[in-house]
Amino acid sequence: MGIELKVGCFEDAAAVRRAVFMDEQGYEDEFEPLDDDSRCLHVTLYIDGALAACGRTFPEELERAFTPGKPQSPACALDEVAGPGETYILGRVAVLPAWRRRGLATRITQACEDAARDAGAKLMKLHAQEYVQGLYGAMGYEAIAPVDVEDEGQPHRWMARVL
Numbered sequence: 514m515g516i517e518l519k520v521g522c523f524e525d526a527a528a529v530r531r532a533v534f535m536d537e538q539g540y541e542d543e544f545e546p547l548d549d550d551s552r553c554l555h556v557t558l559y560i561d562g563a564l565a566a567c568g569r570t571f572p573e574e575l576e577r578a579f580t581p582g583k584p585q586s587p588a589c590a591l592d593e594v595a596g597p598g599e600t601y602i603l604g605r606v607a608v609l610p611a612w613r614r615r616g617l618a619t620r621i622t623q624a625c626e627d628a629a630r631d632a633g634a635k636l637m638k639l640h641a642q643e644y645v646q647g648l649y650g651a652m653g654y655e656a657i658a659p660v661d662v663e664d665e666g667q668p669h670r671w672m673a674r675v676l
Contacts, residue, residue, distance in 0.1 A: 517559045518624045526555040526567035533607035547579035554628045565612040568625040573600040586638045589657035595636035601629035603639040643668035
């Protein structure tokens with residue numbers, strides 16, 4: 514199984530997000546203006562050339578600039594390790610159904626962390642769907658806020674880890 518990771522393939526990432534979040538999970542508002550910002554890093558994973566998974570990461574300040582009025586990532590004790598521009602948000606991690614249960618969510622998350630680290634990140638935050646908190650916990654993320662339903666009514670929890 515040949516795995517290839519790429520950064521910058523938004524159209525491929527959008528195809529995975531549309532299939533998983535909109536078609537499968539019923540989200541209506543999957544895409545945001547920050548997706549088009551050059552600081553938003555779209556990471557895609559391919560197996561033997563076939564698109565299988567995606568994720569994205571971006572500097573926390575993009576969240577504030579592009580989504581005013583929406584809930585933002587909460588402050589936490591880990592914030593002290595990161596200076597201005599060194600906290601990134603991880604999200605939109607998705608694996609197409611045919612490729613699940615092979616560790617690809619972990620691989621795409623690690624690739625997003627690497628891309629963020631290469632861009633200067635020291636702290637990663639994410640707003641995980643409640644049912645995948647265990648995945649992120651196993652990767653070293655810790656809960657930094659209680660479960661909320663701010664994302665189209667789906668239970669999520671903010672988590673973070675030092676990179």
